[in-house]
Amino acid sequence: xxxxxxxxxxxEFMRLALFGGILVACTCAIAGTFVVLRGLAFVGDALxxxxxxxxxxxxxxxxxxxxxxxxxxxxxxxxxxxxxxRFRLSGDTAIGLLxxxxxxxxxxxxxxxxxxxxxxxxxxxxxLLGITxxxxxxxxxxxxxxxxxxxxxxxxxxxxxxxxxxxxTSGFSARLFHNVMLTMVAITxxxxxxxxxxxxxxxxxxAPAATGSLFARRIESMMLIAALVxxxxxxxxxxxxxHYDLAAGAxxxxxxxxxxxxxxxxxxxxxxxxxxHHDHEHPHVHGEIHV
Amino acid sequence: MTSIHASSLAVGYGxxxxxxxxxxxxxxxxxxxxxxxxxxxxxTLLKTxxxxxxxxxxxxxxxGSAPGQLPTQxxxxxxxxxxxxxxxxxxxxVVAMGRxxxxxxxxxxxxxxxxxxxxSMKRTGIDSQxxxxxxxxSGGQQQRTHLAQVLARRAEVLLLDEPTAGxxxxxxxxxxxxxxxxxxxxxxxxxxxxxxxxxxxxxxxMLLAQRVVSLGAPADALRDEYLRxxxxxxQPH
Numbered sequence: 146x147x148x149x150x151x152x153x154x155x156x157e158f159m160r161l162a163l164f165g166g167i168l169v170a171c172t173c174a175i176a177g178t179f180v181v182l183r184g185l186a187f188v189g190d191a192l193x194x195x196x197x198x199x200x201x202x203x204x205x206x207x208x209x210x211x212x213x214x215x216x217x218x219x220x221x222x223x224x225x226x227x228x229x230x231r232f233r234l235s236g237d238t239a240i241g242l243l244x245x246x247x248x249x250x251x252x253x254x255x256x257x258x259x260x261x262x263x264x265x266x267x268x269x270x271x272x273l274l275g276i277t278x279x280x281x282x283x284x285x286x287x288x289x290x291x292x293x294x295x296x297x298x299x300x301x302x303x304x305x306x307x308x309x310x311x312x313x314t315s316g317f318s319a320r321l322f323h324n325v326m327l328t329m330v331a332i333t334x335x336x337x338x339x340x341x342x343x344x345x346x347x348x349x350x351x352a353p354a355a356t357g358s359l360f361a362r363r364i365e366s367m368m369l370i371a372a373l374v375x376x377x378x379x380x381x382x383x384x385x386x387x388h389y390d391l392a393a394g395a396x397x398x399x400x401x402x403x404x405x406x407x408x409x410x411x412x413x414x415x416x417x418x419x420x421x422h423h424d425h426e427h428p429h430v431h432g433e434i435h436v
Numbered sequence: 437m438t439s440i441h442a443s444s445l446a447v448g449y450g451x452x453x454x455x456x457x458x459x460x461x462x463x464x465x466x467x468x469x470x471x472x473x474x475x476x477x478x479x480t481l482l483k484t485x486x487x488x489x490x491x492x493x494x495x496x497x498x499x500g501s502a503p504g505q506l507p508t509q510x511x512x513x514x515x516x517x518x519x520x521x522x523x524x525x526x527x528x529x530v531v532a533m534g535r536x537x538x539x540x541x542x543x544x545x546x547x548x549x550x551x552x553x554x555x556s557m558k559r560t561g562i563d564s565q566x567x568x569x570x571x572x573x574s575g576g577q578q579q580r581t582h583l584a585q586v587l588a589r590r591a592e593v594l595l596l597d598e599p600t601a602g603x604x605x606x607x608x609x610x611x612x613x614x615x616x617x618x619x620x621x622x623x624x625x626x627x628x629x630x631x632x633x634x635x636x637x638x639x640x641x642m643l644l645a646q647r648v649v650s651l652g653a654p655a656d657a658l659r660d661e662y663l664r665x666x667x668x669x670x671q672p673h
Contacts, residue, residue, distance in 0.1 A: 313488060
C-alpha cells in the first residue's frame with residue numbers, strides 16, 4: 146500500500162499534481178467527448194500547437210503564459226476560419242497550414258530565449274510536478290467554464306456531432322456552435338498546457354473520450370467514463386513517474402493510451418465471443434425516455 | 437394557407453443552377469413526389485426547401501416564411517442520415533433529437549416530449565430497440581430511427597429524401613402508411629424517390645432531369661413521352 150499511497154501522502158507537490166491532473170482529466174473529458182464525436186482531433190492538435198507562439202511570446206515578455214495561450218488560440222481559430230473561407234481550401238488543409246506555421250513561429254520565438262530548450266520542453270510537455278495552488282484555481286475555473294459551455298450547448302453540439310444539416314434544420318446556427326465548440330476546446334488546451342503540455346494535451350482530450358465511446362450508450366456516460374479513465378491515468382502516471390523517475394505528463398498520457406488499447410482489445414474479444422447481448426436484452430422500452 | 441409556394445425558382449450550387457423555372461403551389465395534406473435519376477436535382481430541391489441551400493433566384497416560401505425560418509414546423513430527412521460508428525447514442529436519444537427544435541437551448545423536456553418520442557418510435561416499429569446503440573443496428577433499423585426522429589418534430593411540412601432506402605418490403609409499406617397518416621392530419625409531404633410506384637398516391641408528381649420535365653397529377657406527369665425523356669424507357673402497360 147505504501148507504494149501506492151506514500152508518494153502522495155509524503156509530498157505536497159505530488160498531491161498538487163494529482164489534483165491538477167484530475168481537474169485536467171475532467172475538463173478534457175467534457176471537451177474531448179465532443180472532439181471525438183465531431184471528429185475534431187486534427188483541430189484539437191492544431192489548437193494545441195497554435196498556442197505555442199503565444200506562450201513563448203508571453204514568456205519572453207514576462208507575462209502570464211495563459212494570456213499568451215489565449216491569444217495564440219484566438220489567432221489560430223480566426224486564421225483557420227479565414228483561410229478556409231477566403232481561399233476555398235478544405236478545412237484540414239487550412240488547419241495544416243496554420244498548424245505548422247504557428248508551430249514554427251513558436252519555436253523561432255522560443256529560440257530567442259536564453260533557456261531555449263528548457264522553455265520549449267516546458268511548453269510542449271508541461272511541468273506537472275511544479276504546479277501551484279494558483280494553477281489549480283485556474284484549472285478549476287476552466288473546468289467550470291467548459292462545463293457550463295457543454296451544458297448550455299449540449300443540444301446543438303449533439304446535432305453537430307451527427308450532421309451540420311441536422312443542426313441547421315433544427316434551428317441552430319452550425320457555424321456559431323461549431324465556433325463555440327472550438328472555443329471550449331481552446332479553453333481546455335489553454336488550461337491544460339501547464340499540466341501535460343501542448344504536445345500531450347491532445348492525448349488527454351482523445352484517449353479517455355475514445356475509451357468512453359467504446360462502452361457508453363449516452364453522452365453523459367461517455368463523459369463520466371472519460372473522466373474516470375483520465376483521473377486513473379493521472380494517478381497511475383504519477384506513480385510510475387515518481388517510482389521510476391520518468392516524465393510525469395508523458396507517463397499520464399501514455400497510461401491513458403494504454404488503457405484505451407486494453408479496453409478496445411477487451412471490447413473486440415467480448416464482441417467476437419458473442420457476449421454482446423444488445424439485440425435481445427431490451428425487447429421493449431423500459432425506464433425513462435430521455436429528451 | 438399555402439404550405440409551399442415556389443415561383444420561377446432556380447436551385448443549384450455556386451453559380452450553376454441544377455434545376456430552374458420551378459413553379460408550384462401545395463396545400464396542407466398534399467403529397468408531391470419528386471422522381472428522377474441520380475443527379476437530376478431531387479436532393480438539391482429538397483435541400484433548398486429545407487433551407488440548407490439558398491435559392492439561386494425566384495420566390496420560395498414554406499408556410500408563408502422563407503426556407504429555414506420555421507424549424508419546428510418543417511422537418512427534413514436527408515438522403516443518407518449519418519449514423520456514426522463513434523456515436524454512443526441509443527435509439528431513443530437519436531429520436532429525441534427531433535424535439536430539439538422545439539426545446540431550443542434551455543427548455544426542459546416535458547412528459548409530452550417524452551410521449552411524442554415514444555409514439556414516434558412505435559409508429560416506425562423501432563420501439564423494441566429503444567435502448568440499443570444505433571451503431572449496432574442494421575441500415576434499415578437506422579433508417580427507421582431517423583424516420584422516427586423526423587416524426588418526433590411534429591412538423592407541418594415533411595421533406596423526405598429517399599426514406600425507403602435500405603428498407604425491405606414491409607418497411608416500404610410502413611413508410612407509405614406513415615405518409616398517408618401524416619397527410620390525413622394535414623401535413624404536407626415532399627418525397628424524393630426512384631420508385632415510380634411511390635407516385636401512385638401523390639397529388640403532384642414532378643419528373644426531374646436537371647430541369648422540370650413534367651409537373652402535375654400522376655396520370656399527366658407520368659406519360660410515356662415524359663418517362664422516356666427522363667429515364668429513356670417507359671412503364672410496361
